[in-house]
Amino acid sequence: AQSVTQLDSHVSVSEGTPVLLRCNYSSSYSPSLFWYVQHPNKGLQLLLKYTSAATLVKGINGFEAEFKKSETSFHLTKPSAHMSDAAEYFCVVIPRGTGFQKLVFGTGTRLLVSP
Amino acid sequence: NAGVMQNPRHLVRRRGQEARLRCSPMKGHSHVYWYRQLPEEGLKFMVYLQKENIIDESGMPKERFSAEFPKEGPSILRIQQVVRGDSAAYFCASSPETGVSSPLHFGNGTRLTVT
Numbered sequence: 001a002q003s004v005t006q007l008d009s010h011v012s013v014s015e016g017t018p019v020l021l022r023c024n025y026s027s028s029y030s031p032s033l034f035w036y037v038q039h040p041n042k043g044l045q046l047l048l049k050y051t052s053a054a055t056l057v058k059g060i061n062g063f064e065a066e067f068k069k070s071e072t073s074f075h076l077t078k079p080s081a082h083m084s085d086a087a088e089y090f091c092v093v094i095p096r097g098t099g100f101q102k103l104v105f106g107t108g109t110r111l112l113v114s115p
Numbered sequence: 116n117a118g119v120m121q122n123p124r125h126l127v128r129r130r131g132q133e134a135r136l137r138c139s140p141m142k143g144h145s146h147v148y149w150y151r152q153l154p155e156e157g158l159k160f161m162v163y164l165q166k167e168n169i170i171d172e173s174g175m176p177k178e179r180f181s182a183e184f185p186k187e188g189p190s191i192l193r194i195q196q197v198v199r200g201d202s203a204a205y206f207c208a209s210s211p212e213t214g215v216s217s218p219l220h221f222g223n224g225t226r227l228t229v230t
Contacts, residue, residue, distance in 0.1 A: 043119070043206060043221035044158070051216060090157055100213045101148060102171065105157030 002027050002095040004074075006106035014114050019063075019078040021109045023091030026072065033074045034092040034103070035065055044090070050074060061085070086113045117142070119209050119222035120189075127228045128197050136192040136225045140209030147190045148219070149182060152204040164190060165213075197229045 007022040025031055035047040048059025055067040065076045074091060091106040120139040128134050140147050145166050150158040151174075160174040164184035175182065179197075184190040194201055204224045210217040 041223070043223045044208075045221070046219065100146075100163055100170070101208070101210060101217070101219050102160050102163065103150070103158070103219075105159070107157050 001104075002031055002093050003104060004033070004091045004093045004106040006089075006091050006109050008109050009107065010110045010112065012112040012114065013081045015083055016080050019076070019081045019085065019111065021076040021089050021091075021111065023074045023076065023106060024072050025074060025091075025093055027093070027096070029096060030067075030069065031096055032094040033065075033067065034094075035059065035063070035074075035076050036090045036092055036105075038088040038090065038108075040087070047076070047089075081111075081113050083113050083115065086111055119144075119207055119220050121205075121207050121222035121225050123225060124223065125226050125228070127230060129230055130198055131196050134194040134197050134201070134227055134229075136194075136205050136207075136227070137189045138192070138207030138209075138222060139189040140207075141211075141220055144209035144211050144220070146210045146213055146217075147184050148208045148210075149190075149192050150206045150208065152206060152224070154203070158206060161192075194227075197227075199229050202227055202229045 003026050005024045030052045033050040036044040038044050048057045050057050050067045058064045063078045088108045090108050092103045147164045149161040152158045162182045163171040179195045181193045204226045206224045208219045208221045210219050
């Protein structure tokens with residue numbers, strides 16, 4: 001079954017420094033991949049999605065992710081962290097052939113941003 | 116344009132009681148999904164419904180859990196005879212159509228605590 005692995009449970013950065021949240025997927029073919037963000041006691045918000053078009057995907061709030069087939073990775077980056085970026089981030093895959101939004105979530109990475 | 120509305124936000128039940136969670140999708144959305152988030156975990160798919168039909172319930176526990184999405188009114192997730200292990204955040208999401216490209220909008224969740 002297709003899955004995603006988020007390599008870090010917590011990432012701490014200082015405000016203004018780059019953010020890197022790592023995600024690897026398991027699949028023998030290009031899946032549909034997403035990054036979602038969850039702020040405390042809130043629902044999830046879609047940051048960006050990859051659906052086999054451009055490998056560099058730009059999302060909201062300055063985030064972007066690059067699909068690298070050779071590394072089976074879909075890491076999330078942002079050049080400069082803001083305090084409001086502190087949240088839980090989920091890498092998500094929709095298994096091929098599902099036909100609907102049956103999302104498979106990673107275990108999440110909590111991003112901490114210090115002043 | 117109101118988003119996905121879930122109520123109640125917090126629900127406390129004693130073991131053995133019933134829990135009813137409600138979800139009103141966004142206006143014009145006829146596809147509803149329920150996901151469960153156990154503490155310190157990512158979300159897990161439970162069920163996918165269209166108006167008056169259950170399309171996929173492969174993530175629902177076989178016993179005590181049921182879901183409906185009637186022609187009129189909100190979608191309901193019902194848990195009978197709750198146990199401590201049912202304590203979790205339950206998220207509803209809706210979309211205007213099926214397909215992996217259709218935007219998915221999440222509610223803020225219902226946090227169920229079983230005492």
